[in-house]
Each structure stands twice: as C-alpha cells, then as structure tokens.
Amino acid sequence: MRIKILFLLLFSALSTFSQNVETDFDAPDSLFREDQFYFNITYNTLQKRPDGLKQNKFSPGFSAGYLRDMPLNSARTFGIAAGLGYSLSVYNQNLGIFENSSTTTYQILNAEGVAVSKDKLSLHCVDLPIEIRWRNATPESHKFWRVHLGVKLSYLVASHYKLVSTEGNLVSRNLRDLNDFHYGLYLTTGWNTWNIYAYYGLNPVFKSVAKIDGQSIDMNAANFGLMFYIL
Template sequence: MRLYSFIVIFFFSLCAFAQQEVAETKVVDSLYREDQFYLNFTYNNLQKLKGLNQNKFSSGFCIGFLRDMPINKSRTFSFATGLGYSLNIYNSNLYVYKSQASNGVSDNNYELLSQDIYYDKNKLSLHYIDLPIEIRWRASTPESHKFWRVYTGFKLSYLIGDRYKFVNDVQTNIYKKNPDLNKLQYGCYMAAGWNTWNFYAYYGLNPIFKSGEIDGEKIKMSTFNVGLQFYIL
C-alpha cells in the first residue's frame, strides 16, 4: 500500500511539474509525441471458472513507458510500443494446498471453498513485465494537451513473481513460484477518454494457469480488468 501511495504521489507531482513547465514556456512543437508514460488502476474480474467467487476487492496496478510514433502529418494517428510492470491481485475462493506424492515430490492441489468455510485471506498476487503495442487515434494539436483519445492494443506479459497467501483461525500458508502458472500471458486492451480521465479495459486471451485441476477439470481461468488509465508526456 505504501508503494501504491508513493507511485501515485510521484506520478501526479511529475504531471503537475510538466504542465507548469509547458505553461511557462509556451513553446509550440509541431513534431510532438504524446502519452509516453502511463499509469493505471483496475478492478480484476476472474472469468471461465464455474463455482468461483471473488471476495474483497481484486485490484490491479500498471506503470510503464510507450514510445509514440506518429504516422500522419497532423500526428493524430500513431503506433506505440514499450515496456511496463504490472501487479495483479485476486481475492477469491480458489484454495491452494500441497500434498506429498509417493515419490516425495510436493504437488499443488486446488479446491473451491464453500461459503460456510471461514478464512480471513485467500489471495493470489502476480507480478509481470509487460510488452504493449498499440494503435492510437487522438484529437491532439501542438498547442493543447487536452484532447479525446482512443488507443487499442495487444499486451504480452511475462510472469516474474507470484505469491499465494491463505489465512484463517488456525493457519497461515504462503506459497511462491507455483509451476502451474502460465509464465506467458497475452491479451487485448483499450484506453479511451478525455484529457486526464481515460477508461481502461483488458481481456486476457489465455488462462492464468497452464496446469492444475479441480475435480478432474482443468483450471481454465482468465481475467478481465477494468479501470482508469492516466498519461503524461
């Protein structure tokens, strides 16, 4: 939570400084590039798993850089590609526990907890490095940084860290480096809005888990994230 607060304060301070600098200099740049740094906050909704219930708020956070490459003279159309980091948190009734196999290897097991089972926390946290590429349309001009925009893209994400935590009255279980998780995630997204406020949506095209079963059924669980995206420079 402290990391979230620091990043938000830093981002909006940078944004205010940049806007003040532009206002003071009033330089018209006909070869401008737009929206090269981004930040978003989302609600994460898990899909395609029957019996799954999400509890509490499943949040997402993403920050990164996109190189803007205009393709027309007025610079209202462009391509962009870059690099980012994202953290996705899922609070649900998907329970993970380990059992000892006959060969001594510890296996992950999965279960959907019923509503009458008490637990304080059941959370999966996933950290990714993102490679986004997008097509951009905007109603921008060299004189104004306030305009309408519609950006659509495709994002490839590589899992660099994972952490599962379960807490109830009698135990606290923490598991990391789950081999059943998909290392590679990909999906489509869109950001659209006016000036500072932009609606953001991402739909994952492949499952979060590459293996793992519940009652003999594969965990074909994907994500749909919606929220707000902010841009600077």
C-alpha cells in the same frame, strides 16, 4: 596555463553561441509526441470460473510504464506505440492452492465451520504493450480525445499466494502451475486526464495441469479501470 587558456576560449565560445541563439519556449512543437508515460488502476475479475469459485473483497490491479509514441501522419493524429512496463494483479477469491514438493491440489473453500479471512493470489509481471493510437491533439493543447487499441504481452516474474483461515495459514511463492506468459487485448479511451481502460486476457491464468475434480481451471483475466498519462 594551457588549461586556463582552453577554458577561457571555451567559455567565450559558449557565451557567443548563447547570445546568437534565441529560444522561443512558447512556440508550438510541430514534432510533439503524446502519452508516453502511463499508470493505471483496475478492478480485476476472473472469467470462466469453476462452479463454486467466487471473488470476495476488492481485487485491485496496478501498472506503470513507458510507451514510445510514433506518429504516422503529418498532423500526428494517428500513430503507433510500443513500450515496457510493470503490473501487479491481485485476486481475492475462494480457491485454495495447496502445493508440496511434487504436486499441487486445488479446492473450493466453502466448508462449513471454516472461516477464511484471506485467500489472495498476487501476480507480478513485466509487460510489453503495443498499440494503435488516434487522438485529436494539437501542439498548442494537451487536452484532447484519444482512442488506443492494443495488445499486451506479459511475462510472470513472481507470484505470491496467501491463505489465512481458522484451519491454519499458508504462504506459497512462485506457484509452478501458473502460466509464465499472458497475452490479451486492451482499449483505452477518454478525454484529457480521465480515460477508461479495459483488458481481456486471451489465455488462461493457470496451466492445463491445474485441475479441480478432473477439470482444467481455464480462468482468464479481465481488468477494468482508469488510465492516466504523463506526457
């Protein structure tokens, strides 16, 4: 009986509250936040490549995540954002990576008579993007210009290398000579749905111990593509 009375009182209180509170769903939100969920697709390139190293086929990239938007002025046109995301970077190229229990050797695959159908390196990272934002957004419209300039810190959680050739096939996981941490600068700018995205890595993909003919493989990544935001 007491439980029934409690539920009856609670239901009556909620009914009274709902009748007294009017919600205007069309009213503009003066505390709006923008561009908090994101995903992008990119074309990935390797800079500072050793002599003879070429990228073949299309090298795609994908990333997605969440950014907490924090406006800095009352008009909410300037702000900062920090978040967490995941990225996959694929590089199709002609660098052979041969890893055994103790050492890793590298070779440019250009031998005559050897057909290579796949030479792919895939990197899986957890990303921490931090950015400064400008936009001319208003509470009434989500169509606006934006410029986001940021730095992205990435931690390599997994890697996968696959070689398919007439000389044999090779699969390696979690290569020891890859840098665990990557960092770089990026820029996103555009209007409404369509935004250009560019990233330039500031440290090499491989550690200094990775060498070809005694020279370090100092390649860094540069990615170009499109960024999409979900409010």
